[in-house]
Amino acid sequence: MIKVAIMGFGTVGSGVYEIIRNNEAGLERKSGHKIDIKYILDIRDFDDHAEKHLFTKNFDDILNDDEVKVVIEVMGGLNPAYDFSKKALLAGKSVITSNKELVATHGTELLKIAEEKNCNYLFEASVGGGIPILRPLNQCMAANNVEAVYGILNGTTNYILTKMFKEGAAFSEALAQAQELGYAERNPEADVEGHDACRKIAILASLASGKFVDYKNVATEGITGITKNDVAFASKINSVIKLVGYAKFDCDGKVYARVCPMVISKEHQMSDVSDVFNAVMVHGDFVDDVMFYGRGAGKLPTASAVVADVVDAVKHLGRRVMIKWEEPDKNIMLDPMEIPTKYMVRTTNPMLVNGFIGASMIGNGKGENGTEYAFITGLVTEKQLKEKLGAADSFIRMLPEA
Amino acid sequence: MIKVAIMGFGTVGSGVYEIIRNNEAGLERKSGHKIDIKYILDIRDFDDHAEKHLFTKNFDDILNDDEVKVVIEVMGGLNPAYDFSKKALLAGKSVITSNKELVATHGTELLKIAEEKNCNYLFEASVGGGIPILRPLNQCMAANNVEAVYGILNGTTNYILTKMFKEGAAFSEALAQAQELGYAERNPEADVEGHDACRKIAILASLASGKFVDYKNVATEGITGITKNDVAFASKINSVIKLVGYAKFDCDGKVYARVCPMVISKEHQMSDVSDVFNAVMVHGDFVDDVMFYGRGAGKLPTASAVVADVVDAVKHLGRRVMIKWEEPDKNIMLDPMEIPTKYMVRTTNPMLVNGFIGASMIGNGKGENGTEYAFITGLVTEKQLKEKLGAADSFIRMLPEA
Numbered sequence: 120m121i122k123v124a125i126m127g128f129g130t131v132g133s134g135v136y137e138i139i140r141n142n143e144a145g146l147e148r149k150s151g152h153k154i155d156i157k158y159i160l161d162i163r164d165f166d167d168h169a170e171k172h173l174f175t176k177n178f179d180d181i182l183n184d185d186e187v188k189v190v191i192e193v194m195g196g197l198n199p200a201y202d203f204s205k206k207a208l209l210a211g212k213s214v215i216t217s218n219k220e221l222v223a224t225h226g227t228e229l230l231k232i233a234e235e236k237n238c239n240y241l242f243e244a245s246v247g248g249g250i251p252i253l254r255p256l257n258q259c260m261a262a263n264n265v266e267a268v269y270g271i272l273n274g275t276t277n278y279i280l281t282k283m284f285k286e287g288a289a290f291s292e293a294l295a296q297a298q299e300l301g302y303a304e305r306n307p308e309a310d311v312e313g314h315d316a317c318r319k320i321a322i323l324a325s326l327a328s329g330k331f332v333d334y335k336n337v338a339t340e341g342i343t344g345i346t347k348n349d350v351a352f353a354s355k356i357n358s359v360i361k362l363v364g365y366a367k368f369d370c371d372g373k374v375y376a377r378v379c380p381m382v383i384s385k386e387h388q389m390s391d392v393s394d395v396f397n398a399v400m401v402h403g404d405f406v407d408d409v410m411f412y413g414r415g416a417g418k419l420p421t422a423s424a425v426v427a428d429v430v431d432a433v434k435h436l437g438r439r440v441m442i443k444w445e446e447p448d449k450n451i452m453l454d455p456m457e458i459p460t461k462y463m464v465r466t467t468n469p470m471l472v473n474g475f476i477g478a479s480m481i482g483n484g485k486g487e488n489g490t491e492y493a494f495i496t497g498l499v500t501e502k503q504l505k506e507k508l509g510a511a512d513s514f515i516r517m518l519p520e521a
Numbered sequence: 522m523i524k525v526a527i528m529g530f531g532t533v534g535s536g537v538y539e540i541i542r543n544n545e546a547g548l549e550r551k552s553g554h555k556i557d558i559k560y561i562l563d564i565r566d567f568d569d570h571a572e573k574h575l576f577t578k579n580f581d582d583i584l585n586d587d588e589v590k591v592v593i594e595v596m597g598g599l600n601p602a603y604d605f606s607k608k609a610l611l612a613g614k615s616v617i618t619s620n621k622e623l624v625a626t627h628g629t630e631l632l633k634i635a636e637e638k639n640c641n642y643l644f645e646a647s648v649g650g651g652i653p654i655l656r657p658l659n660q661c662m663a664a665n666n667v668e669a670v671y672g673i674l675n676g677t678t679n680y681i682l683t684k685m686f687k688e689g690a691a692f693s694e695a696l697a698q699a700q701e702l703g704y705a706e707r708n709p710e711a712d713v714e715g716h717d718a719c720r721k722i723a724i725l726a727s728l729a730s731g732k733f734v735d736y737k738n739v740a741t742e743g744i745t746g747i748t749k750n751d752v753a754f755a756s757k758i759n760s761v762i763k764l765v766g767y768a769k770f771d772c773d774g775k776v777y778a779r780v781c782p783m784v785i786s787k788e789h790q791m792s793d794v795s796d797v798f799n800a801v802m803v804h805g806d807f808v809d810d811v812m813f814y815g816r817g818a819g820k821l822p823t824a825s826a827v828v829a830d831v832v833d834a835v836k837h838l839g840r841r842v843m844i845k846w847e848e849p850d851k852n853i854m855l856d857p858m859e860i861p862t863k864y865m866v867r868t869t870n871p872m873l874v875n876g877f878i879g880a881s882m883i884g885n886g887k888g889e890n891g892t893e894y895a896f897i898t899g900l901v902t903e904k905q906l907k908e909k910l911g912a913a914d915s916f917i918r919m920l921p922e923a
Contacts, residue, residue, distance in 0.1 A: 138664055138807055149663050149843075243660075249808035251657040258645075258653045261551050262540055262828035388814060391793045405540060405825035406651035409815035412790060413808065423807035426664035434843070441551075441836070 121150075121433050124158040124181040126203060127194030128165065128174075131217050131244070134422025135191055139429075146426070150433040157187055160194075178203050182210055189432050191425060192216040201225050208232040208240060213432040217244035217425055223318040223334045226325065230443050239440050241428040246272065246319045249420025250413035251427070252399045256326055257442060263403025265327040269365040269518075272319040274395035274415045275303045275310035276342050276362040280380075281393045283350050284359055290345055302395055312341035313362060313378040320364030323399065324376050328368055330447040332376060338455045340379040348486045349465060349515060352493035355481050356463075357385045360515060361392070367519070375453045381518045382463045389518075459498040461517040464508065465491055474507045475499065523552075523835050524559040526583040528605060529596030530567065530576075533619050533646070536824025537593055541831075548828070552835040559589055562596075580605050584612055591834050593827060594618040603627050610634040610642060615834040619646035619827055625720040625736045628727065632845045641842050643830040648674065648721045651822025652815035653829070654801045658728055659844060665805025667729040671767040671920075674721040676797035676817045677705045677712035678744050678764040682782075683795045685752050686761055692747055704797055714743035715764060715780040722766030725801065726778050730770055732849040734778060740857045742781040750888045751867060751917060754895035757883050758865075759787045762917060763794070769921070777855045783920045784865050791920075861900040863919040866910065867893055876909045877901065 123139075125132050139146065139156055146154045158181050159165075159173045168174065178199070181187055190207040192214055194200045200221050204214045209232060216222060222229075222242045233240040243253050247270075259265060271277050275297055282293035294311065297303035309315050321334035342362050353360050361383050366376040383390045388410055392398040397415025402408055414420040431440060463481070464471065469492040472478045477497025483490050488511065495517065496504065504514060525541075527534050541548065541558055548556045560583050561567075561575045570576065580601070583589055592609040594616055596602045602623050606616045611634060618624060624631075624644045635642040645655050649672075661667060673679050677699055684695035696713065699705035711717050723736035744764050755762050763785050768778040785792045790812055794800040799817025804810050816822040833842060865883070866873065871894040874880045879899025885892050890913065897919065898906065906916065 134807075142664065142666075145666065146664070249805075250811055251660045254660060255653040255657045255813075258656060258829050258833075259825075261832040262544070262548070262825040264544075264547065388793060388798075391790060396790075403651075403825065405536075405821040407816050407819075407822055409652055409813070411657075411811070411813060413811035417809075419807040420809055423661075423664040423805065427660050430663040431660075 120153045120155055121188050121436070122155055122157040122186045123189040123191060123429060124160065124187050125156060125191045125193065126160040126181070127192065128159050128161040129193065129195070130418045131193040131421050131425065132159070134418040135193060135425050138419070138422050138426045146430060150430040152433050154429065154433060157184065182206055187212060188436060189213045189215060189429055191429060192218060193425065194218070195220070197221055197224060204229055205232065208236055208238060211236045211238050213239040213241070215425055215428040215432060216242045217421055219245040219315070219318040219322060223321045226322065227331045227444065227446050234439065234443065237437060237439065239432050239435060241432060241440065241442065242322070243428050244421050244424035246322050247397050247399055247411065247413070248415040248417060249424050250397060250399065250411050250415065251424070252411045253326060253442060255411060256323065256401055259401050259403050259406055259409060260327065263405045265368065265401060265403050267367040267402040268323045268327045268399065269363055270399035271361050271389060271392050271397050272316040272364045272399070272415065273310055273362055274397060275307065277392065277397070278302045278395050279311070280342060280360055280362065283345070284354065287347065287350070289347055290343060311343055313339040316362055316364040317378045320366055320376060320378055323364070324366035324374055325444040326442065327366065328372065328374055328451070329444050330372065330451050331444050332366070332374055332451070336452045338377040342380050344513060345380055345515070346486070348484050348491050351484050352463060352465065352481050353382050356495070358382045359385065359390045361389065363518065369453070372451060373453045374451050375455060375458050377455050379516055381516050383518045387518065456501045459500050460519055461498055462496045462504055462514040463493060463517060464496060464512060464514045465493050466509070466512040467491055468509065468512070471507065471512065522555045522557055523590050523838070524557055524588045525591040525593060525831060526560040526562065526589050527558060527593045527595065528562040528583070529594065530561050530563040530565070531595065531597070532820045533595040533823050533827065534561070536820040537595060537827050540821070540824050540828045548832060552832040554835050556831065556835060559586065584608055589614060590838060591615045591617065591831055593831060594620060595827065596620070597622070599623055599626060606631055607634065610638055610640060613638045613640050615641040615643070617827055617830040617834060618644045619823055621647040621717070621720040621724060625723045628724065629733045629846065629848050636841065636845065639839060639841065641834050641837060643834060643842065643844065644724070645830050646823050646826035648724050649799050649801055649813065649815070650817040650819060651826050652799060652801065652813050652817065653826070654813045655728060655844060657813060658725065658803055661803050661805050661808055661811060662729065665807045667770065667803055667805050669769040669804040670725045670729045670801065671765055672801035673763050673791060673794050673799050674718040674766045674801070674817065675712055675764055676799055677709065679794065679799070680704045680797050681713070682744060682762055682764065685747070686756065689749065689752070691749055692745060713745055715741040718764055718766040719780045722768055722778060722780055725766070726768035726776055727846040728844065729768065730774065730776055730853070731846050732774065732853050733846050734768070734776055734853070738854045740779040744782050746915060747782055747917070748888070750886050750893050753886050754865060754867065754883050755784050758897070760784045761787065761792045763791065765920065771855070774853055775855045776853050777857060777860050779857050781918055783918050785920045789920065858903045861902050862921055863900055864898045864906055864916040865895060865919060866898060866914060866916045867895050868911070868914040869893055870911065870914070873909065873914065
């Protein structure tokens with residue numbers, strides 16, 4: 120019998136509770152041990168809960184109980200989640216988390232402590248919700264050099280962009296609908312400005328490269344500036360626009376990473392990932408493209424990824440699961456301004472296209488400030504691009520070809 | 522230093538050789554050991570090979586060499602692959618394979634021997650080529666009851682069907698093109714009649730249910746009967762036709778499994794899996810739908826899955842990787858004739874539609890024997906369906922809704 124503690128009884132925490140309680144025999148068969156919940160930590164009162172005796176407001180109850188071998192941190196936020204996770208690991212308890220903010224910020228240190236204490240820090244649920252991605256990525260990497268990892272990592276923005284393409288909605292209308300359905304927060308900034316996707320691509324890039332990619336160094340743009348004309352122009356070239364978290368690795372171990380909207384051809388498998396679904400594409404030198412697709416959020420999908428980690432931690436008590444990265448000893452980030460790429464440019468000045476070698480016109484349409492024109496540039500760096508654009512011109516990057 | 526042997530130096534075997542030789546440092550970092558090839562078994566001569574001293578025609582060289590801890594069986598076929606794999610496992614050597622025929626036929630016995638001898642029998646490459654699917658399926662299953670697993674498991678037929686839909690090619694024309702490009706064998710029966718997909722869905726179903734699903738009990742139909750009119754009718758209802766390996770599990774542990782062409786709505790993520798790509802969909806009770814996509818065949822993708830298993834076996838020397846199933850103690854197969862499903866029926870008799878409750882007409886088109894009509898039935902069993910159809914009428918199943 121292995122005792123676990125759940126820290127945080129919100130959406131994911133209560134999902135984890137449900138799955139563990141409703142699936143006892145299955146979890147025992149799969150982990151080799153009966154798994155039992157000994158504590159649930161939450162600052163709120165749950166006096167009406169059927170197992171109210173499990174609840175505590177005191178983290179020390181969990182920390183000081185040697186019987187608790189696995190701690191499930193689903194509180195979210197940096198504090199006190201960081202402090203609690205660190206103390207639990209230092210006490211030799213394995214910690215499972217869905218907290219991308221914490222993993223992206225303090226993952227390097229927490230992974231190191233886990234290694235030193237011969238326990239595990241696992242965070243499958245922090246990226247891609249219920250989609251198994253971190254361990255398959257590790258598995259791909261066993262025989263491949265992963266050359267790129269990228270994907271649709273945020274369900275809220277994907278829902279909004281799907282609405283804009285399928286129903287011709289404006290960004291503000293689609294956002295309002297997403298908020299009504301509970302897919303977007305009242306304050307949607309973390310999603311629509313790309314901050315959520317930024318944490319996730321930083322975690323993926325860190326794992327794929329083995330070196331910590333600090334999310335603070337990942338250039339990040341959201342989708343708030345995308346207009347109906349952008350949608351129309353992308354549709355004209357049989358493409359969609361998706362918020363993409365992107366990381367590419369060169370042979371010197373340098374990383375090009377960014378989060379931004381990208382124009383993706385309908386021929387690309389990722390273009391059909393709609394609504395709140397997520398997808399992660401891994402490009403390996405031998406395996407070519409592999410894609411993992413599923414629900415990137417939601418109570419039970421996310422909780423099921425957390426519980427899969429719990430099972431893994433229980434199977435590996437006293438042994439290490441090889442999921443790790445290290446602090447790089449030099450700057451590994453490439454300057455994103457210097458990477459040549461193609462852009463879809465929207466402008467009121469149709470002559471602008473002549474300034475770009477290999478550019479091709481898409482067409483024109485009525486915009487807010489008169490007729491707008493769109494074209495695809497050839498390969499240019501962002502620095503070169505911005506030198507040529509006027510203040511009113513806008514651009515969206517094309518998804519780089521593999 | 523861990524010594525391994527490669528049995529079979531064909532397409533996959535030479536790919537495995539390449540990856541191990543070109544990626545030594547990476548494999549050492551990932552497995553914790555230097556991995557070296559001590560033998561390559563093949564009945565053919567390779568006197569011009571740079572490492573011709575590695576080649577042997579005598580399996581006993583490998584079997585009797587205690588230094589060889591991992592044997593890579595990429596010979597294909599049942600014999601002598603079965604005999605060699607069994608002897609290697611009995612000697613306590615881990616065996617890695619891409620041989621779906623062998624796994625689907627003797628997997629239960631070989632897994633049992635591996636368990637008794639505390640070594641591993643791993644076969645990630647036997648399904649989905651380079652796509653990590655067997656371990657992610659295990660991972661999904663850790664917290665979910667897998668209710669269904671299905672997919673596009675054969676690249677050759679998917680290439681042919683893609684051609685038929687995108688270019689309006691007839692089956693025979695598309696097959697000829699596939700043969701020209703090397704995507705289909707001169708004798709294409711194993712692919713186009715569904716035998717290859719049948720082995721793969723049997724392996725997936727066995728893993729997902731934990732009970733051996735014998736491929737001989739999986740009703741299997743190929744794609745040779747699909748006509749241009751079938752393609753036209755499916756297109757009219759915004760759908761495609763794919764060869765699907767399908768397995769669904771009921772709560773009593775019974776399995777409904779079959780391989781057949783299915784009509785799939787363009788709304789379904791799997792409809793966009795084109796050309797030689799494969800995709801496996803897993804439906805879990807908590808995680809909902811998860812899909813794994815990538816190259817299902819090819820030298821380096823498949824070899825990279827084999828090498829990932831080698832790394833795993835080396836990491837787990839003397840320990841078990843939990844991938845297994847058992848012989849069921851009773852018949853677990855549901856009678857596929859008794860499962861209600863929907864069908865797209867093609868007939869020269871337009872009145873036939875009236876015999877089906879909830880049926881809806883698609884339209885008509887010129888066929889080989891005059892005007893043909895197509896309609897979708899309501900839910901009926903195959904037994905009920907066949908009672909109503911004439912000898913010249915044909916049908917394709919609709920992909921069941923989740």
